[in-house]
Amino acid sequence: MRRVGDRFVLVRELGSGGMSAVFLGRDEVLDRPVAVKILHPDLDDEETGALFRKEGRTAARLSHPNIIQVYDAGEDLLDGRQVSYIVMEYAPGGDLKALMDRRGSLPEGMLSRVGADVAAALSHAHERGVIHRDVKPRNVLLDERGNPKLADFGIARAFETTEESRAGSYLGTAAYSSPEQLQGHKVTPKSDVYSLGATLYHAATGEPPFSGAPIEVANQQVLKEPTPPRERGARIGGGLEALILTCLAKNPEERPDAVRVHEKLFQRGIGAGAAQPEPAKARKPAGAAGFSRAVGTARSAGLSGFEAVRRRLESRGSRGVEGPPDETVSLPTRTFRSGSRQRTTAALLIGAVLLLLLAGAAAWAMLDPSAPTTEPASGGAGEQKQVAAPEQEPVKNQSGQDSAGGSSGDDAGGETQDPGPAPPLAEAESAVFDMYVDQSFQRVDATWAALSGRLQDEIGSPQEWAEQEDLYTFEYMEYVTLPAATASGDEARVSFEARLDHTWGSEVLSGTWVCVVEDGEWKLDRLEDERTTPA
Incomplete structure (x- = not known):
């Protein structure tokens, strides 16, 4: 059985890159799955090993729900050779690139939620003096709940050392790298914002902003403006398109920072929502006001996306709901879970109220001397007068049909409106x-x-x-x-x-x-x- 660090068993290889291989491992002490990154032995000289271990220390400085957590780092013997390793959180959902390969371009809602969480991760790193330098779909991993987590801070550097990044020492991936990074100029947090914009562009259109050989892509990143995503078939609104293009501005000063990108995407995705009707009294703590407080408090604490609200809601504890429903219903066709009995009772009550109202109206009409009457044929003074029944209009439902199943307006002839061509x-x-x-x-x-x-x-x-x-x-x-x-x-x-x-x-x-x-x-x-x- 292969292991490193005495406690991390290597189960199987997940993937391999130019510098390292990643294995699915198991922490035998805490009994949990982990990812173990091992530097290729033939590259593990003193200098490279030191840089590799620095990756672990850099990532360990960061603690955020949308950043892969680092558990351990060190050196050990593996297959008779000294290797450097880093033990990290395991994300079983694959990466964003694989998700796009499976389903194509992402719809706006999903794109906004993923982007908001990655932007929150970058904001956290930037506040702590760390620039990622290689944001791309492959480095956005998905956990078991589909939450995005930014990984691979292997080429990240602290702000104070960014002057070392000059021509001849470029690190990153050309398809997602900023113009200044490709030219060997000073790299800043705005460089990560550009890479995030290129990643969102790829997720929206199915392709990066520019394509071709690496040198061709690098030249286009520096000199050419990207085609607007919607012109390439992206299913997004104008606001999100404008945000992506702003992130891809050639001049770093014209790009928003990661905090602003997160706020914009959060509002477009899970952060924005229509007002909710107030719930029943027994459930009031989870109503609109309580939910707004949950979002606001979570965001102020630096959390984002699904995890932010989940943590806030979990901190509330029980909301007075005692246990699961008595049984699980499984029917061939059902549009919602429960409430048919309540609807039947409500319908009976409404019917009774309508009958009372009609009876009251009839009584009032009989007592009103100005009400229209019809005389009996005999015209006898002692005979009772009959009250003419008022003419009633059919009650229309939300689809425009009356209570008898007919329709009004242009549909009076029983014709149904053409819904038009079906969307994709x-x-x-x-x-x-x-x-x-x-x-x-x-x-x-x-x-x-x-x-x-x-x-x-x-x-x-x-x-x-x-x-x-x-x-x-x-x-x-x-x-x-x-x-x-x-x-x-x-x-x-x-x-x-x-x-x-x-x-x-x-x-x-x-x-x-x-x-x-x-x-x-x-x-x-x-x-x-x-x-x-x-x-």
């Missing part, structure tokens, strides 16, 4: 992806807006939706299988599997959302083949 299937995937991420942040209005008009009519209100989906006990989620869409006539069928964490416990939810087109957007209409199992 990737947008249906994004709608489902955002649904459960928004649920984990208790964004009631955002999740309600993602539903079709038919489903909204069926549920009743955002408050009922929040209660039925148990949103106020929601703490966290991760996708086991990312949403994948297929076309089905005028509909899109999006299958997924996700782990959902509540205050009362965790479950794995899988199923297929059937999405329909409304106002040119995919809306979630019904959840079929839904299945939940304890996690």
Whole structure:
């Protein structure tokens, strides 16, 4: 059994680069998986080994939820040769490059969340005098929950030594490096911002800003302006495009710092949200005000992204929800979890109130001397007068149909409106992806807006939706299988599997959302083949 440092067993090799190899290892003392980076023995001379160990010390100065943590570093004998090693946190989700290779360019919501977390990691490093110098998709790792973690500070240097980075000593990757870095000029934190912009550009379009041989790419980085991402098919808004292009400014002074990039992306991703209806009294601590405090406190503490809010919510402890539901329901087709009994009771109460109102109106009309009447045929003075019934207009629901199933306006002839051409299937995937991420942040209005008009009519209100989906006990989620869409006539069928964490416990939810087109957007209409199992 191969091991280093007496306690770290090498299980298998994960990958190898020009200077080192990375192994999946196990810490036998703490019984947890780790990643062990080992410098290639033929490169492990005194000077290189010292620089390699300096990488460990540099990274160990940083403690942030979006930076790979370093546990140990040292030298040991491996296969009869002296080697230098660094033991780090293991991120089982692969890297951002592999994610893009699997699913192509990322939708705006996912892109904003990933970028916000990486920017937060850079901000933390810059505040402590460390420049990464090699930000790229391969160095953005994903943990078991899909949280991005910046890795490989192997060529990072403290601010006070950046003057050493001159022509002839360039370090980094040309496709993501800043013009000043490629020219051997002084490297600053704004150089990392440029590399982050190039990484986001790649994630948005599927390709780096410039391509070609390394020398060609380097010349383009220095001399050529990048094509706007949306002209290359990026599914992002103008605001995010402008932010990416600002990060790619040739002049470092024109780029925002990492703090500003984080704030902008946080607002565009998980930080922004519509106002939430106030929850029921028993759940009030997890309502809109409580959630806003959770976000604000977490951000002020230097945390970001999913991990920030998760930590804040975990610090609250129990919110008064006692245990998991009595049973797990598994039906072929179901649009939400619970509440049918409450809806039936509410409908009966509403019907009773309407009957009372109608009876009161009829009585008032009988007592009102000015009310229109019809005389009986005999015209006898002692005979009772009949009150003409008022004409009633049909009550319309949110889709424009009356209570009898008809329609109004141009649809009076029974014709249905043409929903228009269907958007790309990737947008249906994004709608489902955002649904459960928004649920984990208790964004009631955002999740309600993602539903079709038919489903909204069926549920009743955002408050009922929040209660039925148990949103106020929601703490966290991760996708086991990312949403994948297929076309089905005028509909899109999006299958997924996700782990959902509540205050009362965790479950794995899988199923297929059937999405329909409304106002040119995919809306979630019904959840079929839904299945939940304890996690």
